[in-house]
Amino acid sequence: MAEPLLEVRNLSVHFPTEDGIVKAVDGLSFSIQPGETLGVVGESGSGKSVSFLTVMGLINRKSALVEGEVIFQGQDLLKLPGEELQAIRGAKIAMIFQDPMTSLHPFYRVGDQVAEAILAHEDISKKEAAKRSVEMLGRVNIPRPDERARQYPHEFSGGMRQRAMIAMALSLNPDLLIADEPTTALDVTVQAQILTLIDRLQSEFNTAVALITHDLGVVAEHCDHIQVMYAGRIVEEGTGDDIYYNPMMPYTWGLMRSIPRLGAETDRLTPIMGSPPSLIHLPDGCSFSPRCPYVFDRCHQEDPALIAVDGRHAAACHLPLEERDRIVAEEVLSTS
């Protein structure tokens, strides 16, 4: 396998608070290959955003204890001085965020905001940057980009704003695009357009993409590799097919059952019972054990490791494999 573009090794992000240490990310390891799309799935508070904000250096290091390594193109980003990280941010790693309504500055013209990103990294004239920004807005399918560039964010719809954010992120042709729930705040029809746009641009620019979402349906369709996160760790990873047709741990099953499907026998969804654990006092043993319907003694005593099931497909669960195969066949795929 080629040298990975990004390799995160044993990353922990802990926030000390008055109530105790919040272990937002706890021993996370993964890698992204150049040009690959990685899907990161999990509930709110599973650490998926925090881990990628840490990669970007957007976590306030004064309020967080960060440990581990984030190797990007051979450099450990966590050890890089602020200025060098700044040069990478936006230029080599770009990020788009969940809520396009609030992610653009309300007082500046959209074109200027895109141009500002270009000017931060390239020594070109303002005019040249403005031209490039219009060009980028056109490439993300914003109609009449020269006119739109002179408008303010409030004159854009949500979908258009997210397009503008994507234009800004891709304007420097980054090697990695982190998309943090890029479609969560958008209408369903617009969601599909944005995802298709990201797909298209990804092949045009040959950018690797980390697609963070809580929607398993979204990642299955658009990602080469998927990792499911729970309580700051990866609990299952594999290809889209692995996760979708052969999920190997109860939390992923729960996510699968929560997806609404056409033609299902029942019109009721099966949610995952309970709520995500406190990141201050993680449960003993497996952190999913308090919510797991298949829990047994061992789960409370021992934290399951992420063990390969088949190739890059791995899951963290104590249940015997045959038992899991049976449950998948009888209870998960049949109901879904």
Place this chain on the structure above:
Amino acid sequence: MLRYIIRRLIWLVFVLVVITAITYAIFFVLPGGGSEAIAQRFAGKAPRPEVVQEVKIQMGLDKPLGIQFFNFTKNLFIGDQYGWPGLGKSFTIRQPLKPILMERALVTLQLAVGAAIMWLLIGIPIGVLSALRPRTLFDRFAMMFALIGISIPVFVLGAVGLYAFVYKTHLLPGTGYKPLLEYGFQPWFSHFLLPWFVLALLYAAFYARLSRANLLEVMGEDFMRTARAKGLTERRVIVHHGLRASLTPLVTVFGLDMAGLLAGAVITERIFNIPGLGDLAIKSIGSQDVYAILDVTLIAAFIITFANLVVDIAYAFLDPRVRYE
């Protein structure tokens, strides 16, 4: 935009008429007031009815109240024999009020502008630095200063200032107003320094808290994260994105604060013996100089309504989301 401004100006005229009517009512209709009572007060001790009648005619108090009010309002908008706007004549010094008011407004203007420059230069930098270093020693000291600044009444601070800088140490000359053109820069400046500072401290404290709170809020906004994600320098993130968004709301507050002061910084002017509008208001109330009171009230009302309009228009230029139809 133009239509909006015209509509607001018409509204302004309406507000002024209503305020004139209310002030008029307070002095002429409420018990203890009225043309008769006013005339008696200016007619000397135990006046004979003929004398009172004479005074009433002289002061224009003999006509029915409605006519008096109409004449006053009419003069206000189209001018009287002393020019436009017609502000009438003082009962006590028997002179046209317009030049007096102009002179005093100019004094108040100097006081207010000087203080405003001071409080902006003190308050905003403190607030911004505090917001950039929240919960540090600097922040805590700055906010303690702000709390004290807000809590001390102007009359206490003024008196303490006079005691310390004038009476005890003679670092500054006494109170009063020394016009710049007549006395030159040094006396003018040294007489204004303490009143400016006393007035500015209260506002500086308030502005420090306000700009700190605004900037802290903006620092957590999504667009700040976007700015950082773009790879901008921290300096550019804070100045270009943070301050631009957090200080714009201060324009509203500043406009209204300035207006309030221009209408007369009553306490400060009294303490430092500065002949401004606020000082005139107090003196006129003491001497029952009804037209002077009416004029000061009207000027205050005008400045405040007008400042509101200016702030609203300015906001349309500062915040592209604001549009007026």
